[in-house]
Amino acid sequence: MAAAADEETGKDTGGATGEAAGADTGGAPTGEGSPTGTSAGNRSAALASFLKRSVDPDPDARPSWSRLAVASAVAGLIGPLWPVGLPAGIVALVRIRRSKRGGLAFAVAGIVLNSVWAAMFFVADTGRSDRDHVRTVSGYDLRAGDCFGRTPSEARLLPEVLAVPCGQTHHGEVVGLADLGDAVAGNRADWAKKAEADCSALLRGYLAAGQDLPVTAGIDFLLPRGNSVVVRTQTGVVCAVVDDGPGWTRSLHESGAAAGSAG
Secondary structure: OHHHHHHHHHHHHHHHHHHHHHHHOOOOOOOOOOHHHHHHHHHHHHHHHHHHHHHOOOOOOOOOEOHHHHHHHHHHHHOOOHHHHHHHHHHHHHHHHHHOOEOHHHHHHHHHHHHHHHHHHHHHHHOOOHHHOOEEEEHHHOOOOOEEOOOHHHOOOOOEEEEEOOOOOEOEEEEEEEEOHHHHHOOHHHHHHHHHHHHHHHHHHHOOOOOOOOOOEEEEEEOOOOOOOOOOOOOEEEEEEEEOOOOEEOOOOOOOOEEOOOO
16 A cells, blocks of 8 residues: 555656656747747848848839939039039939939030030130230240230340230240250350350341341340259250330231331
8 A cells, every 4th residue: 555655656746747847848839939930030021121122122212313413414504614514414324324313304414515615615725825815924934936025114034024916016026945055064154145146046047038126126035044053954045036115016037027116
């Protein structure tokens, strides 16, 4: 009787303990049906949905406008901004065709308007020479045939002169460029002597046949700059004929240059 009771007690205790252990460890269901699996699946689905929306835009959504195209059109209306507006319109047109964005009309209008401004600029620029208008220039930048000095007081070849069209009355005209050569090794008196001799020779070859100089005209020259006592590498000299009297019109290189007014 006692053995039977102990056996029954063991069954009850062992069975309860086994069931409890099974419930704590392997008894709980796992996998897709568990709360952990469901949460991970929801996050994966949400991420996939987000990526799909990013890659595949809504076909019903209206495409945005190209700001570059609008800027190009505005630049075309202003005019002087064509160096910016023209390339902006071209870039905008290429992008619009690739992305199907709005603003095609603005891009085309910007290209057309800015192209017109560019054409007008180049036509005006190429149709006018620097010698066709009065301007202040460096005397070292003058070349044969350049005229300068509107008044007798400006009949000097200086580092900065007022260049004028040769068709107007002028009091100075460049006849050529000379080279000091070995004389650059001497002092400034040697430079002046060499320059005067070379400039006189250039003047004789520059004057048109039968062209006479005013009695008040003479030779002037601009000695090189940048030389030091130690380093003397600049040897170029600008040679000109100047007149502090009435001056003349037309180039002395052309026949028929007439005396101007004594300004």
